[in-house]
Amino acid sequence: MNVEINDEEKSAYVQQEITFYNQSGDTISSIILNDWNQAYSDKNTPFAKRFSDEFVRSFHLAKDSERGNTSNVTIIDGSQSFLKWHRFEKHPDVIEVNLNEKLAPYQKVILKLTYVVKFPKDRFTKYGWDDNGNFNLKNWYLTPARFENHEFLKYSNNNLDDISNGIADYEISLKVPKNLQATSDLNEISVKKGTISTYELSGKNRSDFNLFIEPKTTFYSYKNSVVNIETNMKENRLDDIQKAIVIDRIVNYVNENIGQYPHEKITVSQADYERSPFYGLNQLPAFISPFSDEFLFEIKFLKTYLNNYLKTSLRLNPRYDNWVYDGIQIYAMMKYIEENHPDSKMMGRVAQWRLLKSYNLTTIDFNEQYSYFYMLMARKNLDQSLGDPKTALIKFNEQIASKYRAGLSLKYLDNYLGNDIVENSIQQFYSLNQQKLTTRNDLETVLKSNAKKDINWFFKTIIDSRDIVDYKFTDVSKTKDSVTFTVRNKTNAVVPIPIFGVKKGEVVFKKWLDGFENDSTFTVSRHDADKIILNYKNEVPEYNLRNNWKSLKGFLSQNRPIKFNFMKDLEDPYYNQILYVPSITYNLYDGISPGIRFHNKTILDKPFTFDINPIYSSKTKSLSGSFGLSVNQNNRDSNLYNIRYGVGGSYFHYAPDATYLKLTPSVVMRIREPDFRDNRKQAIQFRQVIVERERSMYDVERTENYTVFNAKYFNTKTEVTNHFNFNTDLQLSGKFGKLATEIEYRKLFDSNRQVNLRLFAGTFIYNKTDTDFFSFALDRPTDYLFDYNYLGRSESTGLFSQQYIISEGGFKSKLANPFASQWMTTLNGSVSIWNWIEAYGDIGFLKDHSSNPDFVYDSGIRLNLVTDYFELYFPIYSNNGWEISQPNYNEKIRFIITISPKTLTNLFTRKWF
Numbered sequence: 005m006n007v008e009i010n011d012e013e014k015s016a017y018v019q020q021e022i023t024f025y026n027q028s029g030d031t032i033s034s035i036i037l038n039d040w041n042q043a044y045s046d047k048n049t050p051f052a053k054r055f056s057d058e059f060v061r062s063f064h065l066a067k068d069s070e071r072g073n074t075s076n077v078t079i080i081d082g083s084q085s086f087l088k089w090h091r092f093e094k095h096p097d098v099i100e101v102n103l104n105e106k107l108a109p110y111q112k113v114i115l116k117l118t119y120v121v122k123f124p125k126d127r128f129t130k131y132g133w134d135d136n137g138n139f140n141l142k143n144w145y146l147t148p149a150r151f152e153n154h155e156f157l158k159y160s161n162n163n164l165d166d167i168s169n170g171i172a173d174y175e176i177s178l179k180v181p182k183n184l185q186a187t188s189d190l191n192e193i194s195v196k197k198g199t200i201s202t203y204e205l206s207g208k209n210r211s212d213f214n215l216f217i218e219p220k221t222t223f224y225s226y227k228n229s230v231v232n233i234e235t236n237m238k239e240n241r242l243d244d245i246q247k248a249i250v251i252d253r254i255v256n257y258v259n260e261n262i263g264q265y266p267h268e269k270i271t272v273s274q275a276d277y278e279r280s281p282f283y284g285l286n287q288l289p290a291f292i293s294p295f296s297d298e299f300l301f302e303i304k305f306l307k308t309y310l311n312n313y314l315k316t317s318l319r320l321n322p323r324y325d326n327w328v329y330d331g332i333q334i335y336a337m338m339k340y341i342e343e344n345h346p347d348s349k350m351m352g353r354v355a356q357w358r359l360l361k362s363y364n365l366t367t368i369d370f371n372e373q374y375s376y377f378y379m380l381m382a383r384k385n386l387d388q389s390l391g392d393p394k395t396a397l398i399k400f401n402e403q404i405a406s407k408y409r410a411g412l413s414l415k416y417l418d419n420y421l422g423n424d425i426v427e428n429s430i431q432q433f434y435s436l437n438q439q440k441l442t443t444r445n446d447l448e449t450v451l452k453s454n455a456k457k458d459i460n461w462f463f464k465t466i467i468d469s470r471d472i473v474d475y476k477f478t479d480v481s482k483t484k485d486s487v488t489f490t491v492r493n494k495t496n497a498v499v500p501i502p503i504f505g506v507k508k509g510e511v512v513f514k515k516w517l518d519g520f521e522n523d524s525t526f527t528v529s530r531h532d533a534d535k536i537i538l539n540y541k542n543e544v545p546e547y548n549l550r551n552n553w554k555s556l557k558g559f560l561s562q563n564r565p566i567k568f569n570f571m572k573d574l575e576d577p578y579y580n581q582i583l584y585v586p587s588i589t590y591n592l593y594d595g596i597s598p599g600i601r602f603h604n605k606t607i608l609d610k611p612f613t614f615d616i617n618p619i620y621s622s623k624t625k626s627l628s629g630s631f632g633l634s635v636n637q638n639n640r641d642s643n644l645y646n647i648r649y650g651v652g653g654s655y656f657h658y659a660p661d662a663t664y665l666k667l668t669p670s671v672v673m674r675i676r677e678p679d680f681r682d683n684r685k686q687a688i689q690f691r692q693v694i695v696e697r698e699r700s701m702y703d704v705e706r707t708e709n710y711t712v713f714n715a716k717y718f719n720t721k722t723e724v725t726n727h728f729n730f731n732t733d734l735q736l737s738g739k740f741g742k743l744a745t746e747i748e749y750r751k752l753f754d755s756n757r758q759v760n761l762r763l764f765a766g767t768f769i770y771n772k773t774d775t776d777f778f779s780f781a782l783d784r785p786t787d788y789l790f791d792y793n794y795l796g797r798s799e800s801t802g803l804f805s806q807q808y809i810i811s812e813g814g815f816k817s818k819l820a821n822p823f824a825s826q827w828m829t830t831l832n833g834s835v836s837i838w839n840w841i842e843a844y845g846d847i848g849f850l851k852d853h854s855s856n857p858d859f860v861y862d863s864g865i866r867l868n869l870v871t872d873y874f875e876l877y878f879p880i881y882s883n884n885g886w887e888i889s890q891p892n893y894n895e896k897i898r899f900i901i902t903i904s905p906k907t908l909t910n911l912f913t914r915k916w917f
Contacts, residue, residue, distance in 0.1 A: 097161050432454075503515050793809075
């Protein structure tokens with residue numbers, strides 16, 4: 005390639021010659037070229053859609069100048085004949101070049117290309133240009149795709165760093181303006197400085213390369229007998245000697261435990277780390293500094309070096325065999341910590357703080373955190389098979405849980421086989437990659453040839469299924485010299501499990517039990533053990549460790565002691581944990597109300613949870629609060645993936661002088677699509693709402709107690725560019741029955757204009773009431789089921805009456821007759837004017853038994869600051885006339901505000917789950 009960088013246009017002019025050697029046994033009539041820079045070209049590529057799926061708005065709202073593309077492409081062959089080429093509709097970042105003559109096996113063809121590359125801004129992926137004149141370039145040029153199983157792979161860029169290029173030798177002449185400097189992991193043959201600086205670069209047997217262009221290079225070089233490292237990893241509080249010692253230790257460790265790096269240079273950049281950081285390394289704020297500066301630099305460099313080293317060296321299909329990359333990387337990191345930092349804890353020096361020593365979060369070993377991050381998803385029933393392609397993984401699995409589970413799985417196999425069989429197999433597999441393209445089957449073959457035990461279970465169950473492992477004790481009997489115990493396999497995942505004998509915290513024996521489906525009984529020598537424990541060291545990524553131990557001391561010692569912890573903690577299998585945390589709530593009638601929550605919700609989900617929250621009402625000087633009990637049933641192999649049985653209750657003031665008590669037994673069934681990345685979610689809810697209300701002198705409605713059976717169905721699919729929600733609501737009570745449907749649609753167009761539509765239709769099946777307390781409402785439902793987070797639910801005037809909750813009629817203006825005792829149909833709409841400023845309008849019909857249908861309407865301006873969380877509505881014109889010119893206009897402004905922490909966290913978790 006001859007590449008000329010234009011720093012002002014953020015582009016490159018490329019003249020390229022590809023000598024394609026057909027090393028397959030197939031005759032080829034066309035060649036596939038990867039053009040991943042084209043993925044940045046518009047808002048409808050697979051790349052753009054993935055951002056939308058993960059609720060990232062920045063790419064869709066970006067300026068055209070921030071996007072990338074590949075343009076002015078011409079391709080000729082060695083005989084100077086122009087070749088036809090085209091992009092694929094579903095893969096716009098892939099080019100197919102039609103050859104004029106078919107290419108026979110072991111023959112060559114020359115392709116000569118010219119094209120212009122417009123680089124994207126780096127704020128989307130860390131690749132591209134930034135405002136300081138720096139370029140971090142990767143996957144930006146045209147290159148042949150990997151040829152596998154008689155065809156070229158046609159993979160689009162999904163921002164997953166999993167491009168599948170063919171192996172090639174590179175010769176590059178790079179021209180950059182004199183004010184810029186280039187750094188690459190290719191070999192630097194020569195550099196000529198001048199008005200235009202020319203870098204001659206080369207590399208052999210590579211699938212890709214990294215290129216950094218900066219006004220002044222930030223990279224510094226470390227060279228030892230293994231490899232030359234170019235890095236700009238940040239750690240300003242370490243001097244060069246400290247960094248050199250750490251880097252040398254890591255490079256030699258990887259060289260000895262995996263294999264010799266096949267190239268002379270490797271780059272390890274800060275941007276590489278930021279794309280794939282060590283999640284969980286530093287959960288506490290930086291000022292607390294739970295880890296030393298040297299340790300932080302060491303772990304960050306180790307992770308990034310291993311990632312780049314493996315991606316450059318292994319010749320796998322990174323989309324379908326990604327678990328191999330991840331598994332070797334995390335396995336090597338775990339071994340490194342065992343050898344170099346055996347006493348390190350997950351929370352670093354925080355474990356030494358006396359106040360926190362009772363927390364499992366601070367006392368577990370550094371390597372144990374991998375299991376917890378995997379189990380976080382397994383307990384949510386959202387974990388995925390390690391054998392799934394990378395594009396099928398939800399974000400948390402792709403970046404954290406599946407990556408960690410892959411390493412845990414290799415460590416599990418290593419513990420089971422012993423004798424360094426896994427480590428030696430990895431070295432053999434790594435060596436094999438220097439000779440040919442490989443697949444996960446090659447690693448499987450190497451492992452099976454070295455293992456002296458049957459390990460088919462490892463690939464069938466651990467890698468290619470999402471089966472969970474969970475063994476438990478049932479019966480245990482003992483004598484002075486032996487222990488007889490029965491173990492139950494709760495999930496039918498037939499994999500081996502270790503049994504330990506422990507005496508005063510010290511292991512006195514360990515034995516591996518081969519996998520079994522049915523209850524199995526074993527007898528082992530006791531060795532004076534006072535406790536037997538399955539999977540004591542958590543060597544097996546197991547679903548539940550709480551049923552894994554039995555005391556041999558007596559009956560009373562079987563019971564777990566209760567442990568109280570402040571705030572949050574990890575699950576501790578040896579205690580019944582009760583967590584307590586201060587809480588604060590607010591409504592107009594109870595005032596600012598402090599309280600304390602008692603619950604058992606550790607970081608990992610549990611089958612049974614309780615949450616009790618007594619609260620002191622500062623205004624009424626009395627106690628109020630809420631409680632909830634629930635049982636979760638996860639169905640692993642069903643679209644009906646979760647059923648929750650629960651009962652909840654709340655006791656607060658609904659008026660200055662009156663309280664309400666609400667009790668709600670319920671069943672919620674959650675349904676998901678077979679494709680976990682599909683954002684469609686469905687749920688069916690059945691509940692009985694029991695309400696007792698005290699009489700209030702401020703409430704004009706006749707106070708009565710009532711019970712309502714409520715059945716709901718939800719069907720929602722949401723992302724940045726499209727949102728669709730459909731739900732139905734059936735309510736049956738002694739005095740009324742009603743049925744309602746709501747359809748909501750939101751679309752963000754390529755022009756960045758957003759349209760919101762919402763249709764509501766509701767009718768009474770029967771209505772024996774004589775008030776509007778249970779009627780449909782246009783703008784402010786009475787909320788007789790106490791579902792909505794009204795700050796002042798009984799207010800009809802003043803600021804608190806202006807709180808708006810999107811429900812029922814959805815109107816913003818307060819009209820003279822806002823209730824319907826027979827039926828109501830409304831349509832709410834809004835369209836963006838500029839940025840987050842929108843125009844809204846509502847129309848509808850509502851009917852009472854005693855009158856003809858009324859036509860109602862309103863309109864105004866909406867400030868859509870954070871959709872559904874913080875919005876303002878300014879009415880302009882409605883049935884009331886020109887509201888903007890009427891007195892007390894400030895009292896007509898409506899607002900949406902969400903202060904619930906649990907609701908707000910959904911803004912962040914939806915990107916991951």
